[in-house]
Amino acid sequence: MFDNFQKHLRSRVEISTAEMDLILSRINVRQFKKRTIIVKAGEVCRFQGYIDKGCIRMFYTDEKGHEHVVYFGFEDWWMGDISSFVTGQPADYSIEALEDTIIFFFDRDDMEWLYSKVPQLERSFRILVQGALISLQKRLVATMSSNAEVRYYQLLQRFPHIELRVAQHYLASYLGITPEALSRVKKSIIEKEKKH
Amino acid sequence: MFDNFQKHLRSRVEISTAEMDLILSRINVRQFKKRTIIVKAGEVCRFQGYIDKGCIRMFYTDEKGHEHVVYFGFEDWWMGDISSFVTGQPADYSIEALEDTIIFFFDRDDMEWLYSKVPQLERSFRILVQGALISLQKRLVATMSSNAEVRYYQLLQRFPHIELRVAQHYLASYLGITPEALSRVKKSIIEKEKKH
Numbered sequence: 290m291f292d293n294f295q296k297h298l299r300s301r302v303e304i305s306t307a308e309m310d311l312i313l314s315r316i317n318v319r320q321f322k323k324r325t326i327i328v329k330a331g332e333v334c335r336f337q338g339y340i341d342k343g344c345i346r347m348f349y350t351d352e353k354g355h356e357h358v359v360y361f362g363f364e365d366w367w368m369g370d371i372s373s374f375v376t377g378q379p380a381d382y383s384i385e386a387l388e389d390t391i392i393f394f395f396d397r398d399d400m401e402w403l404y405s406k407v408p409q410l411e412r413s414f415r416i417l418v419q420g421a422l423i424s425l426q427k428r429l430v431a432t433m434s435s436n437a438e439v440r441y442y443q444l445l446q447r448f449p450h451i452e453l454r455v456a457q458h459y460l461a462s463y464l465g466i467t468p469e470a471l472s473r474v475k476k477s478i479i480e481k482e483k484k485h
Numbered sequence: 486m487f488d489n490f491q492k493h494l495r496s497r498v499e500i501s502t503a504e505m506d507l508i509l510s511r512i513n514v515r516q517f518k519k520r521t522i523i524v525k526a527g528e529v530c531r532f533q534g535y536i537d538k539g540c541i542r543m544f545y546t547d548e549k550g551h552e553h554v555v556y557f558g559f560e561d562w563w564m565g566d567i568s569s570f571v572t573g574q575p576a577d578y579s580i581e582a583l584e585d586t587i588i589f590f591f592d593r594d595d596m597e598w599l600y601s602k603v604p605q606l607e608r609s610f611r612i613l614v615q616g617a618l619i620s621l622q623k624r625l626v627a628t629m630s631s632n633a634e635v636r637y638y639q640l641l642q643r644f645p646h647i648e649l650r651v652a653q654h655y656l657a658s659y660l661g662i663t664p665e666a667l668s669r670v671k672k673s674i675i676e677k678e679k680k681h
Contacts, residue, residue: 351630359626372619375612381626408604415611416571422618423568429625430555430577433661434547465629 291316294339294393297365301416302409311406315399321386327368328384333377334370336394343390344454347382348462358463361387361448361455367417368392387455437466438474487512490535490589493561497612498605507602511595517582523564524580529573530566532590539586540650543578544658554659557583557644557651563613564588583651633662634670 347360362368370380461471543556566576657667
C-alpha cells in the first residue's frame, strides 16, 4: 500500500529501511469520496497530505463568493494549506476531492518528530517546497504576461491528462477566465491546428 | 560586517560558533552600484544571495519586451533565480540593484557542502522557501481576485517604506497596472481618507 510513497521519497533522498519504518509509522491513511471538502477555509490545517490516489483542487473564495482555483493536485503530490500548517492561523484556502481520493496525512508534531529522526526528510521537503515555489513563480509570470491561450497550453503541458479528469469550469477558474472564454480559447486552437 | 546575517540565521535555527565560522568562510561579498544588473535572464544563476544592504527588483521580460516585476528584495532577504539555481537551466528572470547594494553570495557547491556540514541550515532554508511560497500564493490570489487598490494596500502592508525607496513605475509593474492607473489608485485612496 505504501509502495508509491516510498518510491516518491527515495527518488529525492536516501532513506534506510529503519528510517522508512519510522516514517510509515506516522502515516494516517484517509479516504474521501468525490466532492468531499478535505480542508475548509477558516479552519486551521494541521497536516500535510500525500495524494496516493485521486485528484484535488485547492481554491480561494473571495468576498463576492467567487471561487478561484490555485492548485490542482494528483497522485504523488503533496497538499495542504501550507501557510496555515506553518503558522497555525486559519486556512485561506479550501481543498476539495475532485475524484474518490486516498490521502496519507502527517500531522505537524509527527512531521517535526520525523525531521529530527530522519534529517534527509528535511532535505526532501526543502526540494519539494522549492519545486512548488518555482512553478508558482512561472504561473504568476504567465498570469501577468500571457494571454489565456498560452496559459492553457502551459496547463496542458504540465498536466497532459487534466482534460480527462477535471471539469471545464475548474480549468477556467484556474486560468482566471470564464468557462465561455475557455471554450473560445479551445475553438481557436482547433481552428489553428486545422490550418496547419 | 556579518552581524545582521548571523542574527538572521540564528533567528530560525541554533548554530554553534564553529558552524557559523564554516558558513561565514564560504561567503563572497560583492557590492553593486544602483542600476547594475546582478542576474541576467538567459544566463545560469549559480548562487543564492543574502541582501545585506540595499534593494533589488527581480523581473521578467515578455516577448513584447515588457518588464514585469515579480519580487522586490530588501535588507535581510535572499535573492536569486531559484529555478535556474536548482536546475542549472538559464534564468527566466533578471535582477537589478535599485540602490547601491551589498550581497553575500553562496554558490551552489558551497551551499551543498554547508548543508552536509550544518544540517540546521537545510531547515533554515526549508523555512525560508516555505515563507516565500506562502507569500507568493497570497499574491497570486490577490492578482486573481482583488482590484488594484486592495493589491496596493497589501503591498504597503508588507513593505511599509517601499514608497520611499522604489520608483512608481516599478510599483505599477509589480501590481500589474500602468503608472497612470497607480496614480489614480492613490488619488482615490486620498479622496476616501479625506471623507473619513
